[in-house]
Amino acid sequence: MQRNMAMSFFQRRFFSQQRRTQMVARRVLEPCDVFLNHRSMDTKKTVATLLYDHLKRHGFNPFLDNKNMKPGDKLFEKINRAVMECKIGVAVLSPRYTESYFCLHELALLLGCNKKVIPIFCDVKPSQLRVVNNPKWSEDELRRFRRALEEVKFTVGLTFNSSKGNFSEIVNSSSDIIIGSMIELKNEERMQHWASILHIRLLGFLPSLSSHFHYSLRAIDARERKIFRNVQALLHVLVFISWVKYISISYYNYQLFIASQYSNGETYPCSTGQCQVAEFPSIKQTGFHFNLQEQVMAASALVIMMIDYRLIAYVALMRIGVTKK
Structure with missing residues (x-):
């Protein structure tokens, strides 16, 4: 027993x-989703490790060299693979960050692979970051490092002063931004996935519908007909969305807000040097051109909508008998 x-x-x-x-x-074996780029002697025992542990507890698979690498791993091969697999990069920039070849190499590789990079300026200001002229580095490497550093310096990030701040605050703030960015990337991947499926389906059977609609429709199974109907409905929705902004108060409020903050010809620092504010994607989509005529039109549209919407609301209340009490 x-x-x-x-x-x-x-x-x-x-x-x-x-x-x-x-x-x-x-x-x-799972690919990492967050790559932590940092200077070991500055932030490994503080921000980098705390952020790694916090992301681990939330179910992510972050990459931190001393946590993910083991004896026998090839340094460049392991780091380069992690950078290419990750969804987001977090660059913890510190006073001695630019002295490290590996820090700058990882940063340049992240940006070269078009990864979203979230900078954390720890005990250093963006203007203080400069690539050192190390004689061991080639001119091509120095040029690549400078370009990457300039780009991340003009990226909105988080700032932290270790002598005054609380490490838990910067870790929580960073984690919230990372989680939000991961959700956005996941939604974009889903949209691209379904768009590719719709594109393939449309290429497969829409040409036959145009020439032999009645005959080919019988040959298409129920699933294909359902997809076709969904595509038609989607096209109608997209047409509706394209004009509904013109009756939106937020649309004209945003235009007036832009006009109050910026002027025609104003620029902002970007990766290519100086870019026009009017060419910024979220501003360009509104079709606003920073002239007085468009500002007057936006203000007039707001006044008209406020009056019309109040009249519509009053008439609706009259119809249900609320205003008679």
Whole structure:
């Protein structure tokens, strides 16, 4: 009896350990989703490790060199693969950040792979960051590092002073931004996935519909007809959305807000030097051109809509008898 109980105990221990090993191995094989780029001697024991542990607890798979690399790993191969696999990069910029070849190499690779980079300026201002002229680095590397550093310096990020701030605050703030960015990227991937599916479906059967609609419709199964109807409905929705902005109060409020903050010909620093404010994507989409005529039109549209919407609301209340009480 005791022997059977002992055997059962050891079997449970063995299978439990085996399951844990399989879970760890599966986690290690998963690609990282957040790459933590930092200067070890400045922030490894503070911001970088705290942020790594926090993201781990929230179910993410971040990459931190001393946590993910083990003896026998090839340095450049492991780092380059992690950068290419990740969704988002977090650059913890510190006073001695630009002295490190690996810090600048990782940053340049992240931006070269078009990864979204969230900068954290820890105990340093963006204007204080400059690439040092290390004689061991080639001219091409220096040029690449300077370009990457200039780009991240003009990227909106977080600032932290370790002598005055609380580490938990910067970790929580960074995590919130990372999680929000991950959700946005996931939604974009889903939209691209469904757009590609619709594109393939449309290329497959819409040409036949145009020439032999009645005959080919019979040959298309129920699933294809359902997709076709969904595409038609989607096109109608897109047409509706294209003009509904003209009856939106927010649309004209945004135009007036832009006009109050910026003037025609004003520029802002970007990766290519100086860019026109009017060419900024979210401003360009509104079709606003910073002239007095458009400002007057926006203000007039707001006045008309406020009067019309109040009249519509009053008439609606009259119809249900509210105004008669």
